[in-house]
Amino acid sequence: MKPARKKGQTAKLRSAAFRRIRADHQTELAGDYVELIADLIDERGAARGTDVAMRLGVANATVVKALKRLQDAGLVTQEPYRAIFLTGDGWKLAEDGRRKHKIVEGFLLALGVGAATARIDSEGIEHHVSEETLRAMARFLARNGG
Amino acid sequence: MKPARKKGQTAKLRSAAFRRIRADHQTELAGDYVELIADLIDERGAARGTDVAMRLGVANATVVKALKRLQDAGLVTQEPYRAIFLTGDGWKLAEDGRRKHKIVEGFLLALGVGAATARIDSEGIEHHVSEETLRAMARFLARNGG
């Protein structure tokens, strides 16, 4: 450590990581929802609240509340008692999630992690990797048979 | 997809990942606190609320509240207006966090990620990697000059 650096600055630098984690957590749930909704639309033509609740492992009422927030955020649209749709922004976020997810999961598989673990871990890691790390993973993947 | 597998079972399998992420998030904050407190004790001989607050980038009052929860959880001890100590369980959790952190950060560096990004990303990833993935990372590290 250079002696010129003051205590407060070190702390500020360190706190950046934690600040980003808290920020990530805020967008994480939204990302999981829209990604899931996108999957359901692609698989079945429509996304229903019950399906979302089952896949996330939460109660129906929890989904209703979350969807209200996502609607306020301009990511989904919805009419009472009807299916759920994604807005343009919603699709964009979902696609971005899928992209990251695919890289991370493929990377873990290439690293030698088992399929079940790769699926579970990638879901958690996906929201905490920077673009720089994603590039490094993609590079590795390209070299080691992705 | 095998047609024999029912819808509900698929959903249950998928929801496992999200359930684990939610569980991880609950322990994540506790892990960050004790790891930080351990670092402060090692670096300066004592951990003060202000230092914790600065490094985490949160307000003092937030730390007080969190410490109360950690005390209830048996991870730290504390007397009013005095420094913070870790219990045996607290040290165990802190050590485990440091171990994971070291592996993940070293791994990212070996992957070719820059130092600053490795530090930040590892902080977020650390709480979402299974032991299996950690082993794979350690293996890679052993082979590629860790």
Added chain:
DNA sequence: GGCAAAGTTTAGCATTGGCTAAACTATATG
């Protein structure tokens, strides 16, 4: 010893993300 600065705690508020139970709507079937 007394006072100012630094650190800690309390009080009170907001948001997020969970839950259950009860009420309501849509749909499918007899």
Added chain:
DNA sequence: CATATAGTTTAGCCAATGCTAAACTTTGCC
């Protein structure tokens, strides 16, 4: 077409994590 079942929503609860402002202790210095 009437009704049962499936799905959705509302209401009301709780805990966690953040904040600011004000009150209180400790500490360091003259």
